[in-house]
Amino acid sequence: MSPDAPIRSMIEVKGLCKTFNGVHVLRNLDATINKGEIVSIVGPSGAGKSTFLRCLNLLETPDDGHIYVDGVDVDKMDVRKLRMKMGMVFQQFNLFPHLSALENIMLAPTSLRKTPKAEAKEQALELLDKVGLSGKAWAFPWELSGGQQQRVAIARTLAMNPEIILFDEPTSALDPTMVNEVLGVIRSLADEAGMTMAIVTHEMRFAREVSDRVFYMDQGVVYEEGSPEQIFDRPKRDRTRAFIRRVDTVRFEINEDDFDFYRFDAQLDDFAMKHLLEPERRQLLIDVCEELFDNFFFTFVHQLSFALGITEKREVELRFTYGGPEVNPMVDDSGASLFARAIIKKNASEVDFERVGDENVLELVIPNVKTV
Amino acid sequence: MRALASKIVGSDSSPLVTRRRNWFFFVLFAVVFVVVASQGCDKGVKPPVHSLKDLNKPRLVVGGEEGTLSFRRAQEAFPLAEVRPFADGDELLVALKEGSIDAVAYDRPYLDYYAAVDPDYFVLPDFVGKGFISVGAPQSQRELMKRVNEFIEIYRSELSYDEMCNNWNGAFKPVESSSPSAYQDMYERWFKAYGTRLPVIPEPENPINPGRPYVIGVATDNAPAGFQDEDGDASGFEIEFVKRLALFLNAEVTIISDEYDNLFPELMDEKLDLALGMLDRTPDRESLVLFSESYIDSPAAVMILQNRYSYEPVASVSYAGAGAALTVEDMTFVQRMKRSFEKTFIVDNRWKLFVDGLTNTIYITVVATVLGTLMAFVQCYMRRSKRTWLRYPAQIYIAIMQGTPILVILLVLYYVVFTRLKISGELVAAIALGLNFAAYAGEQMRTGVDGIDKGLLEAARALGFGRFDVFRKVIFPIACRRIMPVYKGEFISLLKSTSIVGYVAIQDLTKASDIVRGRTYEAFFPLIATALIYLITAHMLASGFAYLEYRLNPVTRRRRAKGEVSV
Numbered sequence: 001m002s003p004d005a006p007i008r009s010m011i012e013v014k015g016l017c018k019t020f021n022g023v024h025v026l027r028n029l030d031a032t033i034n035k036g037e038i039v040s041i042v043g044p045s046g047a048g049k050s051t052f053l054r055c056l057n058l059l060e061t062p063d064d065g066h067i068y069v070d071g072v073d074v075d076k077m078d079v080r081k082l083r084m085k086m087g088m089v090f091q092q093f094n095l096f097p098h099l100s101a102l103e104n105i106m107l108a109p110t111s112l113r114k115t116p117k118a119e120a121k122e123q124a125l126e127l128l129d130k131v132g133l134s135g136k137a138w139a140f141p142w143e144l145s146g147g148q149q150q151r152v153a154i155a156r157t158l159a160m161n162p163e164i165i166l167f168d169e170p171t172s173a174l175d176p177t178m179v180n181e182v183l184g185v186i187r188s189l190a191d192e193a194g195m196t197m198a199i200v201t202h203e204m205r206f207a208r209e210v211s212d213r214v215f216y217m218d219q220g221v222v223y224e225e226g227s228p229e230q231i232f233d234r235p236k237r238d239r240t241r242a243f244i245r246r247v248d249t250v251r252f253e254i255n256e257d258d259f260d261f262y263r264f265d266a267q268l269d270d271f272a273m274k275h276l277l278e279p280e281r282r283q284l285l286i287d288v289c290e291e292l293f294d295n296f297f298f299t300f301v302h303q304l305s306f307a308l309g310i311t312e313k314r315e316v317e318l319r320f321t322y323g324g325p326e327v328n329p330m331v332d333d334s335g336a337s338l339f340a341r342a343i344i345k346k347n348a349s350e351v352d353f354e355r356v357g358d359e360n361v362l363e364l365v366i367p368n369v370k371t372v
Numbered sequence: 373m374r375a376l377a378s379k380i381v382g383s384d385s386s387p388l389v390t391r392r393r394n395w396f397f398f399v400l401f402a403v404v405f406v407v408v409a410s411q412g413c414d415k416g417v418k419p420p421v422h423s424l425k426d427l428n429k430p431r432l433v434v435g436g437e438e439g440t441l442s443f444r445r446a447q448e449a450f451p452l453a454e455v456r457p458f459a460d461g462d463e464l465l466v467a468l469k470e471g472s473i474d475a476v477a478y479d480r481p482y483l484d485y486y487a488a489v490d491p492d493y494f495v496l497p498d499f500v501g502k503g504f505i506s507v508g509a510p511q512s513q514r515e516l517m518k519r520v521n522e523f524i525e526i527y528r529s530e531l532s533y534d535e536m537c538n539n540w541n542g543a544f545k546p547v548e549s550s551s552p553s554a555y556q557d558m559y560e561r562w563f564k565a566y567g568t569r570l571p572v573i574p575e576p577e578n579p580i581n582p583g584r585p586y587v588i589g590v591a592t593d594n595a596p597a598g599f600q601d602e603d604g605d606a607s608g609f610e611i612e613f614v615k616r617l618a619l620f621l622n623a624e625v626t627i628i629s630d631e632y633d634n635l636f637p638e639l640m641d642e643k644l645d646l647a648l649g650m651l652d653r654t655p656d657r658e659s660l661v662l663f664s665e666s667y668i669d670s671p672a673a674v675m676i677l678q679n680r681y682s683y684e685p686v687a688s689v690s691y692a693g694a695g696a697a698l699t700v701e702d703m704t705f706v707q708r709m710k711r712s713f714e715k716t717f718i719v720d721n722r723w724k725l726f727v728d729g730l731t732n733t734i735y736i737t738v739v740a741t742v743l744g745t746l747m748a749f750v751q752c753y754m755r756r757s758k759r760t761w762l763r764y765p766a767q768i769y770i771a772i773m774q775g776t777p778i779l780v781i782l783l784v785l786y787y788v789v790f791t792r793l794k795i796s797g798e799l800v801a802a803i804a805l806g807l808n809f810a811a812y813a814g815e816q817m818r819t820g821v822d823g824i825d826k827g828l829l830e831a832a833r834a835l836g837f838g839r840f841d842v843f844r845k846v847i848f849p850i851a852c853r854r855i856m857p858v859y860k861g862e863f864i865s866l867l868k869s870t871s872i873v874g875y876v877a878i879q880d881l882t883k884a885s886d887i888v889r890g891r892t893y894e895a896f897f898p899l900i901a902t903a904l905i906y907l908i909t910a911h912m913l914a915s916g917f918a919y920l921e922y923r924l925n926p927v928t929r930r931r932r933a934k935g936e937v938s939v
Contacts, residue, residue: 057834084836094831098849098926108835111845138930153831160835 009068010035010164010196011056016065018051025051027220027357029065033164033198038190040207040228041200043217044243044307045251049200052217053166056198057086069164084112087157091169093149095141101128101152102137105159113160120159127155131185147178151185158189165189167199179203186210204244208232216240219356238352242309242317242363248275249309254293256302261290268308275310281366284347285316288364291340296329297322314368315349321361328353329362421680424496427475428452430728434674435464435473441650442672446477447887448654451720452728456877468493468677472794480673487675494678504653507664508635510642516586520646520664523620527555528667543620547571554616559668562597562609570607573615576622585624588614589639591632591649597668598649600629610648613667636661656715656892712897722888729884730905732798736880737867737913739802744809744866751814752821766814773811779872781808786876801873809866816858820851853924860917864910871906881905 011033018026025048033039041049054060056067058079067074074082095104105124109115115123128134131151141149150170157165167186171179183206189195190210201207207214207228214231216224216239224231224240235241250271252264265286272282289306297304297320304322311317329336330344330351344351350365421427427434428450436443438457447455456473458464465486467473476483480495487493507524509517527544530553546557561571590610592598601607606629618625628644635647639661653663717723754766773781782804790800824847832842874883885902889895922928 059830059834080836080838083834088831088834090827090831090834092825092827094825094827096828096831096846096850098853100926100930107845108837111841112836138933140926140930156835 012068040211047217086164087162164196245311246309296336316366318364433473436477445672480671506653508647509662541619579624589628589630589644589647725884729881740805743806747810748814752817820855
């Protein structure tokens with residue numbers, strides 16, 4: 001993108017809302033992606049990143065809000081025309097199993113654009129060459145590795161000459177050994193001028209290298225956006241910072257009716273073992289959870305979500321998200337046991353309570369014992 | 373890599389070219405279907421009937437009363453036409469008037485009477501067959517049979533009254549003294565004046581075989597030739613015949629009151645010395661048992677509607693063709709097989725029955741498959757629909773079809789649903805089997821479609837495909853290939869279940885073998901031959917599906933594209 005080109009928005013999203021079974025996945029989301037811009041979308045799982053992407057090409061129907069593509073409201077566009085303009089690459093590749101790599105790529109141009117077959121074939125072979133698979137024209141999806149399948153899927157999307165490509169976690173289903181070949185192809189596309197791309201990814205280093213701009217999404221909104229340097233090196237807002245520092249997270253959806261504490265305990269244990277947490281902190285985690293669940297949360301909510309993260313500094317972060325009235329367990333008359341409050345106060349270096357929409361968010365940070 | 377790619381580009385047999393050949397097969401299939409379908413449908417034209425010959429044509433229907441002599445005669449006389457059994461005579465007349473059958477085969481006296489009452493009817497002047505009603509005997513009873521023939525010769529000759537009365541132990545003494553001969557006396561009594569009681573005929577005074585009577589089986593389910601009178605005693609023309617024969621032979625006899633169907637088996641087992649039951653002398657039977665000369669003229673005639681008739685005389689069907697000279701015991705295995713083969717296929721051009729039967733079987737199978745597949749599509753769509761008013765009817769339909777025997781469905785359609793509509797039995801059978809096929813094939817399709825990864829559909833939609841194109845380009849080809857093996861199995865089982873259509877008077881392959889079996893009195897050969905024909909047909913049709921599976925396999929397309937194979 002040359003710096004003096006006039007900046008024009010390719011995608012403009014205003015007040016986008018989407019609810020699944022009463023859960024607010026997107027809450028009044030606003031975002032703009034400019035023409036020719038590469039935007040990476042990062043954030044914790046459950047933040048609504050994929051849903052946001054899927055709303056853009058109307059694979060999900062938004063409940064509320066407006067999406068403008070090239071200045072036109074998508075509600076007023078033919079969905080098929082929109083999708084021809086906006087390609088999508090999926091986490092699960094989704095190659096058509098009855099067609100060879102070549103035919104997978106040719107299918108849409110010959111059927112939808114009525115491109116003559118010979119021409120479509122030539123183009124398909126060029127695209128295969130471009131993604132480094134010119135020898136696999138007649139290979140069927142089951143004969144290709146995951147990385148090769150994803151590259152064919154990218155070529156298939158490119159065959160429709162889209163102006164925008166949406167990548168929905170393109171490397172999440174891949175073996176670690178195959179991630180780089182796919183990222184390489186995306187990177188080379190990003191280097192070509194003109195293409196607008198939105199990439200949902202967990203590959204932070206890749207996002208940093210390839211993007212013009214990064215969206216950090218959390219709890220259904222673009223929580224913070226900025227240049228890669230700004231988001232990754234100097235995040236302004238708390239949760240962005242917490243997310244960027246975190247090296248691993250695990251998430252539990254807890255329902256009182258079928259909550260199995262021994263299983264939960266085992267999963268916590270697995271996570272702790274993986275990150276070589278000390279036995280003291282492991283036991284502390286379990287104690288805190290047990291106290292909060294039984295004596296506090298379950299007295300007024302049936303379900304809550306619990307995210308556990310480890311940061312680069314080996315801090316343990318706990319985040320509880322629960323519905324119901326605004327109740328902070330750290331307040332004296334909240335109903336939480338004294339013991340719970342006591343151990344939290346004694347061990348947590350940070351305790352944050354926040355009311356987001358109609359949900360309560362409680363964040364605790366348990367510092368690395370050695371540094372305390 | 374580049375070189376290979378350009379080679380593929382330049383290759384003539386690219387998958388897109390060869391796919392056109394699939395159209396060729398599709399068109400071929402369509403043509404076959406149309407031809408077969410038109411065969412089943414051109415029932416509207418009713419050709420005029422000049423003679424009996426004109427009735428012996430495929431797709432004409434001659435009705436007869438089940439189990440009667442005239443019915444069996446009609447089956448023999450009209451091997452190419454369908455001879456349809458009816459439960460009673462009144463139904464026959466109704467069917468003829470309605471036009472669902474072309475002719476009625478029945479006893480001449482009745483037909484003359486009907487024609488006299490209703491001028492719409494016309495009785496063809498020719499008899500069906502000449503009446504070779506004969507006495508049967510085991511092959512070991514040649515001497516006895518000679519004597520029986522002597523008796524018949526005298527009894528059918530026109531000797532004077534005195535000669536009748538005074539000779540042969542009084543065996544030919546007429547009851548009505550005015551009758552010119554014993555035969556006419558008996559015929560008048562039994563066939564012109566019903567309800568007659570058996571006249572008193574004395575038993576021989578000094579029999580030649582005291583204590584070792586001849587055992588004579590007489591069918592008494594065959595009035596007026598043989599029946600049981602109100603006292604339960606055997607009576608009828610043939611009983612009188614046997615009593616007179618006993619006098620002539622001067623021998624003791626024991627009359628067994630028998631059923632028609634048992635006579636031949638009992639003769640072959642030598643349980644009977646003689647058997648009477650309006651038995652027809654046919655070449656097939658002659659090779660198994662001995663037959664006397666004909667002892668009665670029992671003409672079966674054919675009645676049609678007056679407006680179909682235009683006169684032109686033809687010779688009556690002859691039974692010249694003689695029996696085998698050798699008895700069964702004298703033959704080697706190979707000779708027996710050869711003879712069985714000839715009896716089953718060659719004599720009377722019976723192979724044509726099999727060919728016609730097989731044609732019908734294939735016709736029904738193909739029509740039912742096409743119909744069933746179309747319905748299965750609809751059913752599959754309805755079952756997958758989100759709308760309950762579409763989904764529930766389909767579910768109920770499947771429950772009914774899967775829970776009811778196919779035979780019962782066939783009978784319901786034939787006798788209840790389609791009785792008033794003039795559509796061919798073959799089509800009714802095809803509809804019944806098609807309905808049943810749809811219930812199963814539709815569910816298979818549904819599992820095939822449901823099993824497709826939703827991600828693929830999303831990918832197709834994200835490329836810009838509309839609902840119909842997603843179905844045509846993605847769902848259909850994937851599901852097709854998945855379903856093919858079970859679909860093939862369903863098709864083969866459909867082919868086999870056509871064997872029940874004989875229940876509604878359709879001559880399919882099984883029915884053809886039944887008919888032949890009924891004439892040759894041999895079970896082994898026709899049944900094994902039929903089983904083989906089914907087996908071969910099923911495998912030929914299955915190999916068609918196997919080819920389809922091969923063509924649907926994407927790897928085949930690659931191999932064709934790379935020029936590794938040419939088909």
